[in-house]
Amino acid sequence: MLSVCFYVCVLLCGCYLQEMASCAIFSNPANTVKILKRRSPYSGLFGWNSGEKLDNLRPPQKVVYHDDVQLPFSLSLVNKTFLKGRELKCCYKASIDGFSATKFHERCDFQGPCVIIAYTRDMSFKFGGFSPEGYRSTDDYYDTLDAFLFYWLDDSDEPIVLSKVGGSGAALFDYARGGPQFGADGLLIGPPLAPVMGGFAGPDTNSGIGDLRMAKSRLGLSYAKRKDGKESIFGDESKVTLDDVLVFCSPYIASLY
Template identity: 25%
Template sequence: MYDNKFLPKLSQNLLEILGNNEFCDITIEVGNEPYVKIFRAHMVILSYRSVYLRRILSTNVNVNRNRNDGILTNIKLPNISPEIFQMILRYIYGGKLSLEEYDTSDIIKILIASNELSLQELITHLQLFLIENKKDWMERNFNMIYKISFENNSFSKLQNFCTKFMSNVPERNINPNDFTSLSEKSLISHIKNDIFQKNVIKIWENVLKWGISQNPELPSNPSNYSKDNFYTLKITLKQVIPFIKFLNLNNKEFLDKVYPYKKILPKDLREKLVKHYLNYDYRPIDKSEPKIMTRRISLGSIDSKIITSQHAELITKWIDGLRITDNMKNSYKFNLILRGSRDGFSTRTFHMKCDRQPRTITVIKVKGSNEILGGYNPIAWSWSDSFGFTTDSFIFSFKNKGNIENYVLSHVRDTGRAIENSPALGPSFGCDDLYLNGYYSYDKSFCRYSRCYDKAIRETEDYFTVEDYEIFQIMKS
C-alpha cells in the first residue's frame, strides 16, 4: 500500500545532503555584484527538478565531458537574489516551502524566480496561495500584480484574477500613468478586458502614449512627423491596433484624435474608418485639420421642447443618407404625435398614439443632464412582442443640446432586430441598444454597447430616467 509517512524522512535526508558539501559537483553563482553568493549543489537533483537547470547543465556537461581536473561545474543566475534562491533551493531538495513565514513581496519574488527556473509545480502552488490568502494585498498593489502576471505566460491563474478584478472593480483599473511601463502583451490584455473600452478614446490616447514612450525620439505633435516617424509608430503599434474598437468613437473624437495618425493604421482599417465617418459624419476641409461643417437650411419652426430646427435638419440628412455639407434633397415636416410631459409616460399611451405609424423620429431628454438620445424607425411600431426588420433605421445622441456637432450616429447592423416591439416597452431599438423600460415612467432605461447597431451612442450602460420624450412622424412637405 502507498503510504506518505516515509516522505518526511526522505525530505529531511535530501536537505541534509544539501547541507553537506562532500558530494557536491556544481557551484551556482547567484545575484549581481556586489550581492553575489556561491551555492554548492548536486547536478542530478537540479536536473530532475528543474527543466531550465537541466537544459543549461546538459550544455555545461557536454562542454566539460572530457575534463577531469577536479574543478566543479559552474553556472550563473544573475536575475535571482541569493535570499530568494536559498528558499527555492530548499524546496528543490526537500519539497517543502512554508509560505506563511514570508512577506507577500518575497512570495512574489519566489514566483518570478520559479518561473525563470521552470518550476511549474511551484508556480501553480504560489499563484493559488496568493489568490486564496493574499487577495487584499494584491488588490492594494494591483498595478504591480497586473504587470507581473501578463509579462509571464505561466501565470494564467493570476491573469484570470486580474481580469475578474478589473471587471468587478473598474475604479481600481490600471492608472493611465502606468501604461507606458506595460509590456505589449499586458497592454493588449488590458485593452481586451478593460472597462476603458466603454470610452475608447481613452484607450486610444493611452496606446499612443505607450507607443511614443517606446520611441522617445518621436515628436509629440503628429503634424511634425516625417514619413519615417509614422512608420516607426506604425510598427510599434502593429499588434495593438487590431484590438481597439474605433467604431465606438463619435465623429469628433475620430477627427480630433485618430485622423491625425491615420498613416499608422493598416490600409484596410483606414479605408473602412474614413468611409464610415466620411459618408455620414464629416467632410474634411483640408488635410491638416478636418472640421465638422453644417449649412443651415430652414425647415421652419418645429414644435419641440427637446430639439431645435438645426437638429431636425441634421436628422433629415441622415434619413436621406446625405453628408452634412450636402444640400437637402427633400423637404420634411415634423408632425408631433406624442410628448411625454403632455400625454404621459406610460407604454400604453405610446402604443395607442404611435402604433401603425411609419417613419417616426423619437427624441429623448435624459434627466439630470443636457444629453439627447433618439432614433429613427422607418417602419411602424407594434404592440406585439416582436422584432421589426429594416435596413434604414438608426440611433443617435447629442451630448449637449447647444452643440449639434458633438453627436454619435449609429446605423443598424443586425437588420432582423432593428426595432424592438413590446407592450412593456416604449420606443426601443435593437437588442437593448436604446431601451425605454418602465410601464409608467421609463426610469429604468439604458443603452447597451453596440449589439444590433454599429456603435454605442452612450459612454455608459447605466440606467437613466427619461425627463421628457417626443415622437414625430416625418412627412415630406
C-alpha cells in the first residue's frame, strides 16, 4: 500500500513540475517570440523568407486589382513560368497608383511571380521583364535562371526575349526603396536614389525613394544583348523616361500568402 502511495505522489509531482515549466516557457517573451516566428504565415509557396529576418518584412496586404486593364502581352510569354494557365490581373499601374517605389511595393509585395511591362515616353517603346520571385522589400538579391527580359520591335506582335547569362547569380534585386531590378545593371526601373549598404536601407527609410519614371539598362553581363547587338534594352539610349509601368500577377497565387 505504501509503495502505491509513493508512486502516486511521484507521478503528481512530475505533472506539477511539467506544468510549471510550460508556464515559464510561455511567460517568457523571448520564448514566445521564437514560437511565433516558427509559425510565420509568410513562408510562401516558393520558399519565401527562408532564413530571412521577419522583422524586416511587412505582412501581405490585400490589393484591389485594376480589372479594366487588359493584358498588353500574349499569354505565350509565360508558358514556361509559374504563371502558365493562371488568370492574370494588373496589381500596379504607375500612372494611377503613383510612380514612387513605395507605391510600387505597397501594391506588388507578396503578389507572387509577376510580369512587368513598361512604356517609354509617348508610349513609343514597350519592354519588360519576368520575375519568378516577385517582391517583398527584402533589400536582398536572388539567384535564378528563370528570370528574363523582353522587348517589342515596332513591326512585331511577339516580344524578343533576353535570357539570363553568366550563370544564375544575382538575377534579381528586391530593394525596398527601388522598383524592379534585373541583375546589377541589366534593367533598373526606379532604382534607389541612395546606395543600399550592406543589404539594409539605413535608419532613414523615407530618403532616397526611387522614381519609376526613370529607367536604365546595360546588357551583356547579366542578361543577353539584343539581337542587333545593342547593349541596352532601349537600343541606342542607356537611360530613358517612362510614361507608365504595369505589373501583372496571379490573384490565385497571391491569395496563398
